[in-house]
Amino acid sequence: MSELSALDETIQNLMYEVGERTKAAMTKKLQIDEKTSPHDLVTDVDKSNEQFINQRLRQLDPTAKIVSEEGFGDQVHDLAGRVWIVDPIDGTMNFIMERENFAIMLALYVDGQPTLGYILDVMKNRLYHGGPALGVWENETRLTPPLNRGIRDSLIDVSSYILMNDIHHAQTAARAARSIRVFGSAGISMTQLITGRTGAYITNLKPWDLAPGRVLCEALGLVVKPIDDHPLDVLSSNFVLVAVPAAANDIEQLIN
Amino acid sequence: MSELSALDETIQNLMYEVGERTKAAMTKKLQIDEKTSPHDLVTDVDKSNEQFINQRLRQLDPTAKIVSEEGFGDQVHDLAGRVWIVDPIDGTMNFIMERENFAIMLALYVDGQPTLGYILDVMKNRLYHGGPALGVWENETRLTPPLNRGIRDSLIDVSSYILMNDIHHAQTAARAARSIRVFGSAGISMTQLITGRTGAYITNLKPWDLAPGRVLCEALGLVVKPIDDHPLDVLSSNFVLVAVPAAANDIEQLIN
Numbered sequence: 141m142s143e144l145s146a147l148d149e150t151i152q153n154l155m156y157e158v159g160e161r162t163k164a165a166m167t168k169k170l171q172i173d174e175k176t177s178p179h180d181l182v183t184d185v186d187k188s189n190e191q192f193i194n195q196r197l198r199q200l201d202p203t204a205k206i207v208s209e210e211g212f213g214d215q216v217h218d219l220a221g222r223v224w225i226v227d228p229i230d231g232t233m234n235f236i237m238e239r240e241n242f243a244i245m246l247a248l249y250v251d252g253q254p255t256l257g258y259i260l261d262v263m264k265n266r267l268y269h270g271g272p273a274l275g276v277w278e279n280e281t282r283l284t285p286p287l288n289r290g291i292r293d294s295l296i297d298v299s300s301y302i303l304m305n306d307i308h309h310a311q312t313a314a315r316a317a318r319s320i321r322v323f324g325s326a327g328i329s330m331t332q333l334i335t336g337r338t339g340a341y342i343t344n345l346k347p348w349d350l351a352p353g354r355v356l357c358e359a360l361g362l363v364v365k366p367i368d369d370h371p372l373d374v375l376s377s378n379f380v381l382v383a384v385p386a387a388a389n390d391i392e393q394l395i396n
Numbered sequence: 397m398s399e400l401s402a403l404d405e406t407i408q409n410l411m412y413e414v415g416e417r418t419k420a421a422m423t424k425k426l427q428i429d430e431k432t433s434p435h436d437l438v439t440d441v442d443k444s445n446e447q448f449i450n451q452r453l454r455q456l457d458p459t460a461k462i463v464s465e466e467g468f469g470d471q472v473h474d475l476a477g478r479v480w481i482v483d484p485i486d487g488t489m490n491f492i493m494e495r496e497n498f499a500i501m502l503a504l505y506v507d508g509q510p511t512l513g514y515i516l517d518v519m520k521n522r523l524y525h526g527g528p529a530l531g532v533w534e535n536e537t538r539l540t541p542p543l544n545r546g547i548r549d550s551l552i553d554v555s556s557y558i559l560m561n562d563i564h565h566a567q568t569a570a571r572a573a574r575s576i577r578v579f580g581s582a583g584i585s586m587t588q589l590i591t592g593r594t595g596a597y598i599t600n601l602k603p604w605d606l607a608p609g610r611v612l613c614e615a616l617g618l619v620v621k622p623i624d625d626h627p628l629d630v631l632s633s634n635f636v637l638v639a640v641p642a643a644a645n646d647i648e649q650l651i652n
Contacts, residue, residue: 178548178574179574179575233551233574233575237550237551237574237593237594238551238588238593238594239593240593292434294493295489295493295494295580300570300575300576303559303560304559304567304570304571304576311560314556314560315560318434318435318489318493319435319489319556319580320556320560320578320580321578321579321580322576322577322578323577324551324575324576324577332494337493337494337495337496338493338494
């Protein structure tokens with residue numbers, strides 16, 4: 141077994157372990173705090189998951205840097221070397237309100253290259269994992285690239301803020317699609333793309349929201365590109381289009 | 397056991413049986429046709445489910461009338477007597493594209509009164525069932541009324557057409573909520589309401605989309621009301637707001 145495969149197996153086990161911790165924590169009352177607004181919440185589970193994951197990563201990979209959402213990671217200013225990107229609960233609002241449709245996510249970038257990605261849909265017990273060298277898997281099943289359909293034959297997923305405010309003409313793309321979906325979790329949205337349920341996703345994502353899904357999407361031939369004038373930056377927020385190539389082409393023609 | 401309880405048990409079994417038939421049919425290639433547009437599809441499973449359900453209902457309740465989506469029911473012009481309302485696949489687009497997040501739905505109205513309602517989330521194996529006399533259940537678990545939260549503490553669910561076109565000022569309501577969701581199936585949206593995951597739902601529904609959820613929502617104290625000048629009509633399309641009372645109050649103040 142290669143070094144990468146062995147690391148991947150260890151991280152898969154870590155992901156399932158954090159998933160079980162999360163389900164156990166959901167039997168107790170959540171402690172909920174506002175971050176920037178009533179629309180941006182954090183719970184004690186986000187924090188304790190992040191501390192748990194980061195501690196494990198520091199044991200496993202002591203010289204790596206860690207970028208993580210809730211402040212227990214490092215100050216990371218460049219992508220040299222090994223960088224882990226951690227989202228301890230993605231879709232915290234769904235975690236609180238729906239108690240499903242949220243994810244735990246992790247990515248490894250090596251010298252800026254997408255290397256390993258993990259998205260655990262906790263309540264469905266579905267771990268999406270892999271990368272360019274290992275292929276992309278749903279639990280034990282290897283995934284093939286989704287059908288390369290145009291936007292008129294696809295569902296489109298748009299973050300509600302972008303949809304409502306028609307940012308970058310997202311409504312024009314949305315009207316062309318078969319129908320619109322809004323899931324409220326970047327991780328869940330990425331799993332819908334890599335399984336071919338949706339064909340395109342237009343959103344604004346923080347590093348920990350984008351990095352894991354980007355590894356898996358690119359490894360399956362999906363396009364991950366900016367929809368504004370800024371190049372993709374793993375360490376900052378990005379307006380992005382993630383789509384199968386045919387839908388991406390259609391959308392670029394529609395919105396430019 | 398009362399006559400209604402016995403009927404309810406028979407219908408629950410029918411629902412699970414149709415759910416299993418549906419999952420079996422999903423292992424074969426679907427035959428997909430357009431109805432009014434590429435956004436409005438029907439499959440051979442919609443049709444065969446409807447024929448199967450209607451045939452059973454005619455055996456069980458020979459003098460009742462049947463209103464159903466795909467044309468195998470009766471021409472029903474009034475609500476006198478017993479009327480069954482059948483949606484053989486709700487969220488056909490999700491059935492085709494997501495292969496989850498669709499429902500099979502059934503309702504019984506007696507002299508216009510909501511009496512029994514059934515929503516089967518097929519892929520999650522969750523049957524929501526009951527009515528004003530029997531209570532509302534998720535499989536074997538009785539549900540209690542969802543928390544009566546205002547719109548600012550709730551997720552709102554809005555159909556994409558209404559959201560994009562800001563019909564009846566739905567965007568104003570959406571901006572007040574914690575966040576927006578679009579699921580693409582009235583049945584799934586109704587299950588999110590009765591389990592307290594979302595607090596409000598603004599949509600335009602056909603009889604078979606609204607009738608089953610209305611029975612369950614009203615039995616749990618949720619408000620089901622028109623958002624235009626037309627009174628609710630079980631036999632036609634309705635622009636409706638379905639919400640817990642506090643969120644319904646908030647929304648009415650916001651959009652009127």
